[in-house]
Amino acid sequence: MASRFRRHGGRYRRRVLRPFGFRVLAACIRVKVDGREPEWASERRIEERALNASGAFQSLVYDGWLLGYRPGPTKRLRCVNPFYPSTLPLEKKVLHCISFYAAARLPAIFRLLPFSEPSTLDAWLERNGWAAFERTLVLRCSLAELAESPHSNEPVTIIDPPAWEPLVAELLDIAPDALPRFIERATGYPLPHAGALIRRDGEVVACGVLKLEDDHAGLFALKTAAAWRGRGLGRAVVAALLGEARRRGAATAYLQVTADNGPALALYRRFGFITAYEYWYRARDGEQH
Known part of the structure; x- marks a missing residue:
């Protein structure tokens, strides 16, 4: 299962603190050593x-x-x-x-x-x-050291939510009765975010969304219509979102992908994503x- 490596040496003991007569457990909490996290x-x-x-x-x-x-x-x-x-x-x-x-x-x-x-x-x-x-797998990469340039000849439209949600609803299999809830959540979301999409003959055939917090950018809802896979559209969406993340000041990108999704993993590796954990x-x- 998971690669349970230890980056900073041995385990730290579990300690029980009893200030003012109350038991406060510090079980499993890793403390800083020599300034390390x-x-x-x-x-x-x-x-x-x-x-x-x-x-x-x-x-x-x-x-x-x-x-x-x-x-x-x-x-x-x-x-x-x-x-x-x-x-x-x-x-x-x-x-x-x-x-x-x-x-x-x-x-x-x-x-x-x-x-x-x-x-x-x-x-x-x-x-x-x-x-x-x-x-x-949860993958991450440094936006300062992208293995592949976040540029593509494929035209990708960046759209701020909640305008993005209705446009991609069919591709993401969002039912009509559920769409208002998606729009409401996007409207009330308090952190910066941006959507990306590619159209063919007026139809949205590829999409993704970017969520930013601190100096990290998460990529979510990455999908290409089945009939359009293998044509570089997924790469174009990822490139556009990474470029947008870097433009907005993010230093690190992350995303989640099932471990058996070989094509998606190959795509993300091209941009320099590596496994952080699973x-x-x-x-x-x-x-x-």
């Missing part, structure tokens, strides 16, 4: 940015876990994201999550990362019959969707 800190921030980029991440915070419950096809927004240090017994927490998602009429799904908390969670789920599926889902039989 905590382990997985930059990767965790990418995760936070990616969730912020959703524009409306409906979630509850439960003992360090984010329980997303926004219905729809995007699993990372309707699953357990176990990001932060945990204090309650693991079995109790999992049972709580099962009940929560049953009440929300959603499948109980966990999204596991190399820095999930607690570190024993993935193995515990596997032992208890939660099967792993849909391995996904994640995968776990669910019980019948709920892996």
Whole structure:
């Protein structure tokens, strides 16, 4: 599964602090050593940015876990994201999550990362019959050192949301009754963002959207119509979005792609994207969707 490398040496001990008689757990928190950032800190921030980029991440915070419950096809927004240090017994927490998602009429799904908390969670789920599926890579690249120029002869239109959403709705399979919600989220999104698209005979055949936070730019909703694949349109959209990100001051770009999507991976590698980390889902039989 994940390449669980350690960039800054050995593990740090778990410590229990008891100021003023109250127990405050610092379990699994990596502290700075010699001015270096905590382990997985930059990767965790990418995760936070990616969730912020959703524009409306409906979630509850439960003992360090984010329980997303926004219905729809995007699993990372309707699953357990176990990001932060945990204090309650693991079995109790999992049972709580099962009940929560049953009440929300959603499948109980966990999204596991190399820095999930607690570190024993993935193995515990596997032992208890939660099967792993849909391995996904999170890639990033430096915009100052692009391996391929962010320019293309293919004309790409940059459009600020929410004008972008209605134009790409058919390509992205957004149902007419769901479109108003997409437009509402884009209208209320508080951070800079921009959409890109390519038209052929008046029809949108390729698209993508850029979400910016701090000096990072996330690329999302990258899609080319099936009949137009293999003609360089996807490359043109990525090039346009990276160019726009750099123009707006971003230093790093990131995106997510399923590990078995060979053509997309080959495209992104050409721009210098490398794997930052990966994640995968776990669910019980019948709920892996």
